[in-house]
Amino acid sequence: DGQAPIGPATTRGRVPDADTVIAAMEKCGWVQAKAARLLGLTPRQIGYVLRKRGIEIKRL
Numbered sequence: 001d002g003q004a005p006i007g008p009a010t011t012r013g014r015v016p017d018a019d020t021v022i023a024a025m026e027k028c029g030w031v032q033a034k035a036a037r038l039l040g041l042t043p044r045q046i047g048y049v050l051r052k053r054g055i056e057i058k059r060l
Contacts, residue, residue, distance in 0.1 A: 018053040021046070030058045 016039055028034035036046035050057065 015049050015052060016041075018055060021049055021053060021055060025050075025055070025057075032057070 021035070021039070024035040024038045025032075028038060032046050032050070033043045036043045039046065041049070049055075
């Protein structure tokens with residue numbers, strides 16, 4: 001959909017910080033697959049990051 005990545009998400013297994021993940025999720029309307037693409041992650045990886053960082057998913 002033409003969105004440029006916010007920044008490199010992982011460098012040798014580093015997990016993006018909560019602010020970066022939340023910014024990506026908000027930009028993508030809290031759609032994990034879109035936010036994952038934006039961050040250069042797989043949907044599975046972003047699910048892990050959300051759990052690890054304790055970020056609750058907003059339900060619309």
